[in-house]
Amino acid sequence: MSIITAAGNSAPGPGLAPGVLEKAKSRRDRRTFLALLAPAILGLVASFVLPLAYMVRMSFNEGGPDGVVEEGFTLRHYIEPLGDSYFWKVTLDTFQMGLVVGVLCVLVSYPVAMFLARSTSKFKGLLTALAIAPLLTSAVVRTYGWMVILGDTGLVNSSLKSMGFITDPLKLTNNMTGVTIGLVEIFMPYAILAMISGFGRLSPQLEEAAGSLGASKFKVFTRVTLPLTLPGVLTAFLMVFVLSVSTFITPRLLGGGAVQVLATEIYDQTTGLLNWPFAAALSVILLVLFGIIISVYQRLTKKIGA
Amino acid sequence: MKSYTRRGFAALALTAASALALSACGGGAEAGKEAGSPTSGEVNLIAYSGIWEEQYTKAVIEPFKAKYPDIKINFVSKRSSAEMLSALQGQKGSPGTDVAIMDNSVSTTGNRQGLFEKLDTSAVPNMANVPEKFRNKDGYGPVAMLDAVGLVYDTATFPTAPDSWKVLWDPANKGKVNIVAPPSLLGISLTAITAKMEGEDYTQSIEKATAKLKELAPSVQSFAPNPDEYQSVITGQTVIGLGQNARAQYYSDQSKKKIGVAVPKEGSVYQINTINLVKGAPHSAAAKTFINYALSAEAQSAFAKALFYAPSVTNAELPAEVKARVVATDNPDITALDIDFLSKARDKWTQEWKRQIITK
Numbered sequence: 001m002s003i004i005t006a007a008g009n010s011a012p013g014p015g016l017a018p019g020v021l022e023k024a025k026s027r028r029d030r031r032t033f034l035a036l037l038a039p040a041i042l043g044l045v046a047s048f049v050l051p052l053a054y055m056v057r058m059s060f061n062e063g064g065p066d067g068v069v070e071e072g073f074t075l076r077h078y079i080e081p082l083g084d085s086y087f088w089k090v091t092l093d094t095f096q097m098g099l100v101v102g103v104l105c106v107l108v109s110y111p112v113a114m115f116l117a118r119s120t121s122k123f124k125g126l127l128t129a130l131a132i133a134p135l136l137t138s139a140v141v142r143t144y145g146w147m148v149i150l151g152d153t154g155l156v157n158s159s160l161k162s163m164g165f166i167t168d169p170l171k172l173t174n175n176m177t178g179v180t181i182g183l184v185e186i187f188m189p190y191a192i193l194a195m196i197s198g199f200g201r202l203s204p205q206l207e208e209a210a211g212s213l214g215a216s217k218f219k220v221f222t223r224v225t226l227p228l229t230l231p232g233v234l235t236a237f238l239m240v241f242v243l244s245v246s247t248f249i250t251p252r253l254l255g256g257g258a259v260q261v262l263a264t265e266i267y268d269q270t271t272g273l274l275n276w277p278f279a280a281a282l283s284v285i286l287l288v289l290f291g292i293i294i295s296v297y298q299r300l301t302k303k304i305g306a
Numbered sequence: 307m308k309s310y311t312r313r314g315f316a317a318l319a320l321t322a323a324s325a326l327a328l329s330a331c332g333g334g335a336e337a338g339k340e341a342g343s344p345t346s347g348e349v350n351l352i353a354y355s356g357i358w359e360e361q362y363t364k365a366v367i368e369p370f371k372a373k374y375p376d377i378k379i380n381f382v383s384k385r386s387s388a389e390m391l392s393a394l395q396g397q398k399g400s401p402g403t404d405v406a407i408m409d410n411s412v413s414t415t416g417n418r419q420g421l422f423e424k425l426d427t428s429a430v431p432n433m434a435n436v437p438e439k440f441r442n443k444d445g446y447g448p449v450a451m452l453d454a455v456g457l458v459y460d461t462a463t464f465p466t467a468p469d470s471w472k473v474l475w476d477p478a479n480k481g482k483v484n485i486v487a488p489p490s491l492l493g494i495s496l497t498a499i500t501a502k503m504e505g506e507d508y509t510q511s512i513e514k515a516t517a518k519l520k521e522l523a524p525s526v527q528s529f530a531p532n533p534d535e536y537q538s539v540i541t542g543q544t545v546i547g548l549g550q551n552a553r554a555q556y557y558s559d560q561s562k563k564k565i566g567v568a569v570p571k572e573g574s575v576y577q578i579n580t581i582n583l584v585k586g587a588p589h590s591a592a593a594k595t596f597i598n599y600a601l602s603a604e605a606q607s608a609f610a611k612a613l614f615y616a617p618s619v620t621n622a623e624l625p626a627e628v629k630a631r632v633v634a635t636d637n638p639d640i641t642a643l644d645i646d647f648l649s650k651a652r653d654k655w656t657q658e659w660k661r662q663i664i665t666k
Contacts, residue, residue: 067392147532153542253530253532256530271385
């Protein structure tokens with residue numbers, strides 16, 4: 001998306017005088033521009049567009065239970081899941097997971113991002129680095145960490161037990177609760193980064209002005225701070241939502257086989273049952289469905305002026 | 307001009323000839339023909355990862371290297387047989403792999419798809435020691451080792467080994483059970499075992515088995531234990547679950563008998579690995595040398611001692627203490643799964659588990 005906008009902005013504007021010199025210059029500009037873009041476009045085509053095209057083609061092939069793929073054209077792998085209530089349940093669960101993780105992640109990251117954006121401390125750089133430092137460890141490692149913390153004999157349950165709050169351990173892993181907790185923490189650095197960069201419009205003078213004109217702290221927040229930081233919030237939510245609906249590792253590990261989302265379903269079909277055409281069709285459905293949701297979301301956020 | 311053309315033609319002929327020669331010794335040897343030398347070169351082996359790779363390397367590959375110092379073995383490891391098959395399917399046409407050791411149910415599929423070569427005693431003399439029942443009826447790769455599915459238990463919770471699968475349903479173990487759900491072979495095996503216990507022929511229906519497994523589901527802590535089904539019991543997350551006898555025996559030693567493994571009285575299901583020569587293998591001659599070694603009494607007993615897989619050859623001698631811990635290959639209570647049936651039913655059974663059994 002951003003590439004297209006950038007291209008649109010950098011192309012020579014229509015307001016240029018139609019002189020020969022300018023024309024030649026603009027042609028040269030365009031050529032330089034294309035030459036500069038070429039490596040990135042080539043890389044993108046080879047690593048993303050071609051595999052994607054291959055996947056779309058694969059989804060129309062006939063697939064047998066033995067992992068045999070027969071070249072052909074069938075819509076079976078689309079018709080079957082779309083008419084299957086189990087598939088819709090998995091899709092709905094995936095959507096719900098994205099929504100819940102997105103909202104929770106934004107809620108817990110907002111204060112951190114706000115603090116980092118406003119901080120004038122000389123340690124600001126260090127603090128920002130600390131906030132995003134978890135990105136340096138792989139999501140797998142962090143998920144294992146959560147398994148240890150949330151397990152039946154883990155930190156949370158054993159502390160609660162020793163303090164006498166519970167007798168039986170709370171079920172915090174091998175279900176959606178564990179997956180949600182894990183994902184919120186894992187995606188927090190992304191949300192924080194997205195919000196810091198989206199908080200550009202926020203200026204302390206505006207808040208001070210509202211305060212000096214008699215607005216309560218709560219009113220300053222709801223009428224000034226929040227609207228000004230909304231673009232960052234909405235971007236962060238979208239980012240976390242997208243990452244959540246497509247994530248595989250955490251639902252797989254913390255879900256204990258009991259959490260079925262589209263990504264785990266695709267994994268089972270690909271590596272366990274070797275039904276590549278069906279897995280490809282599910283991937284295309286995931287892409288199209290969430291593509292639509294995201295574009296609607298972006299249109300809506302543009303409408304509310306974010 | 308004339309000489310130029312002639313020289314050009316000669317050059318072209320030379321190029322064509324060398325290209326032909328290259329293609330003959332390079333990737334994709336013709337079916338049935340030898341490629342490379344039987345005593346030198348390399349062999350690309352695809353097999354299981356983790357502990358299996360570690361122990362097979364130690365017990366079989368290293369002694370093989372000592373015997374054939376000019377053959378290099380490249381071990382490509384995969385987490386499951388399905389992943390191996392998927393890799394081999396991707397290479398069909400120009401295979402890069404020579405030998406595959408994988409589950410019988412998956413290698414049968416490979417045979418059907420024409421991914422593997424037939425083998426006989428003239429190419430692999432040690433096949434003479436593989437009894438008829440462990441040879442493929444169509445002449446494809448024979449059984450290389452056997453194991454069975456068992457109950458893996460925490461020895462502190464169960465001072466005496468549980469002797470029935472029914473222990474999984476015991477309310478005392480609620481929330482402490484781990485089951486690797488299908489498409490894993492463990493979950494598939496439990497479905498077949500439960501069907502048998504419920505007096506059902508699984509090739510006809512698994513209705514009763516599904517109902518019974520549904521009763522089990524609330525007791526199950528994880529349907530995808532991590533890091534695996536053995537560590538789940540060793541670390542105390544669960545006290546009982548499914549596992550393979552061989553690996554469980556090994557981990558039992560590793561964990562100082564923290565876990566044990568038992569094959570219950572109702573019987574069990576074999577897990578059978580075959581050794582297969584890839585069709586058009588780039589180093590088929592050396593590959594046959596390796597397969598022959600893998601089926602030797604020496605390699606078979608070494609691997610049984612290392613990872614407790616039962617040998618598939620009749621001349622492998624095992625010490626009594628090892629023999630007691632590998633599965634008996636003639637136990638009438640342990641059956642082989644109907645592979646042809648399961649290749650079609652695997653998907654259906656997996657869906658049945660997801661829709662009926664694993665519900666939150």
